[in-house]
Amino acid sequence: MNYRSKNHFSSLNNLIFDINSIKKQKENTSLQKEHQFDVSPTQKKQIRLKKQEINYHSLVDLKQLTRSRNVVLPNYEPTRCSQNNNGLIKAYAANTNQGIIRNYNEDRVSIILNIIKPQHRSQETWPKCAFFGVYDGHGGSTCADFLRDNLHQYVTKQSEFPWNPVAAIKKGFQMAEKDFLAQALEQYGKGKQERSGSCALISLVVGDYCYVANVGDCRAILSQEKGKKSMELSVDHKPEIEYERIQKNGGKIYQTHLINENGIQIVGPYRVFPGRLSVSRTFGDIEAKLGQFGGNENVVIAEPDIQIFRITQENDFIVMGCDGIFDKMKSEEVIKKIWSELESQKNTHNLHGQISAAVDSVLKEVVLRKSSDNITLLIIAFNELVVQQQTPQSKINSISNQIELLQIFLKNKINDENQPEFNQKKQSPVSQLFHKAERKHLHLKENQETTVNRVRSSFNF
Structure with missing residues (x-):
């Protein structure tokens, strides 16, 4: 900042003006517009400068x-x-x-x-x-x-x-x-x-x-x-x-x-x-x-x-x-x-x-x-200044449910891997009944896998 030069900014003094003076300038400008045929080129320039000054201020x-x-x-x-x-x-x-x-x-x-x-x-x-x-x-x-x-x-x-x-x-x-x-x-x-x-x-x-x-x-x-x-x-x-x-x-x-x-x-x-x-x-x-x-x-x-x-x-x-x-x-x-x-x-x-x-x-x-x-x-x-937007409770519950579903799927998968293959056994009436239950179980697993894949993608697993 140049303190010595502040006095030399005379043009800045125009920034400090009275509201009433602006109104008078506007009134004078409008009157001169009505009688433009009587205004000299020099006066027209002054009018234009005053208009610019008003817009600036x-x-x-x-x-x-x-x-x-x-x-x-x-x-x-x-x-x-x-x-x-x-x-x-x-x-x-x-x-x-x-x-x-x-x-x-x-x-x-x-x-x-x-x-x-x-x-x-x-x-x-x-x-x-x-x-x-x-x-x-x-x-x-x-x-x-x-x-x-x-x-x-x-x-x-x-x-x-x-x-x-x-x-x-x-x-x-x-x-x-x-x-x-x-x-x-x-x-x-x-x-x-x-x-x-x-x-x-x-x-x-x-x-x-x-x-x-x-x-x-x-x-x-x-x-x-x-x-x-x-x-x-x-x-x-x-x-x-x-x-x-x-x-x-x-x-x-x-x-x-x-x-x-x-x-x-x-x-x-x-x-x-x-x-x-x-x-x-x-x-x-x-x-x-x-x-x-x-x-x-x-x-x-x-x-x-x-x-x-x-x-x-x-x-x-x-x-x-x-x-x-x-x-x-x-x-x-x-x-x-x-x-x-x-x-x-x-x-x-x-x-x-x-x-x-x-x-x-x-x-x-x-x-x-x-x-x-x-x-x-x-x-x-020195501190976190604004409270960040919290995750809605409904979204938290949804995420929790999806995590639980993923855990159930992983548990069932482990159990299935320890069970014998049904399709290698002879199909008896009892085994057919078990086979029907297996198909139902597989259908449920497919639905679970679809949901789990969606959960995995959302968590970038």
Whole structure:
């Protein structure tokens, strides 16, 4: 995400409009249609553009949001999801997309399962560990790439890990920040201006505990009790929220005011100085942090907030997303949308596919609401989320009866093999009577065999 460039998207301001202004535009357009002979070519073009604008804005209407399944994401790549469970992690799925405005994507996702302990600690018995990260880059993707490839190593290679994950996270984040700023400074020395930065949100699963650490305005939400409850696991690090800390450390907060093409005043987001960022905690952003560039290392910081919870049957899943998601959807809306999609997919009996479909569903919803940012979402499921459809009792009884019939057939076959052949004996009146009974018995056996063959085919015997 490029925070510095948000002011340059003046065309996006047209997305924020008043319903009454649209009605007036429609009325003016209809009046001009009635007097087309008095309209100049330039005016006709303006009318056509206004009509297109109205049609474009009408997509924002919440009545049309139900068509999210038909939305096509630009440069879409299929959502990546798990194939098998991994300890307490039953499934996961993630996707990132450039969105509908930008032709680039600075978001990154990291998923590392079964973290391997270093060789010098091979004698230790480690719990099962996994690492999930969402990185929302701005000013370029270099910082987000660095975090995707390295942040998990900075955390898990600390001596405190895995027995003191909080300390490991804090030290790992601090070292990652220090090393990236050093690399950016080195690039400046080579004549390359490396201004990129990134927000970071991670979920670190250690045994049956989950540690959620956040730097920036990505957001994590925990769904509980089959969606009946939800809890935010992170705080959006915005300048207006951290006003006291920023001011105390010598920073300032300001807000831009613009006039759009229609003469309507648009108020921009709160920003922090130095840095001119609309977020108050990041990795990177060398010009906001180093004094030689006019920065202040105590204003925009990379210190994480950390939340901890134990993974139990009451905890359904975690949602991790960039602010491109939550700029258009509230946390409760995201959870509700996911559960709605899970319910619609429950007959697939595939939790991995269900989670994947839920990720796609949220991304399409955000696109319908005209998010101007890159959009990224990751879901980690801790339980089977929807009750799978049970086999009807009548079908169970039918299967049981067929199994019993198969057992009777096999028993009769064994008994028959131990009996003498009737057709080798002399046909006496008594034997004829037995022969008649045998034919009847064979007829019953043929009927049983037909049924058994049907049973065998159904069970793939």
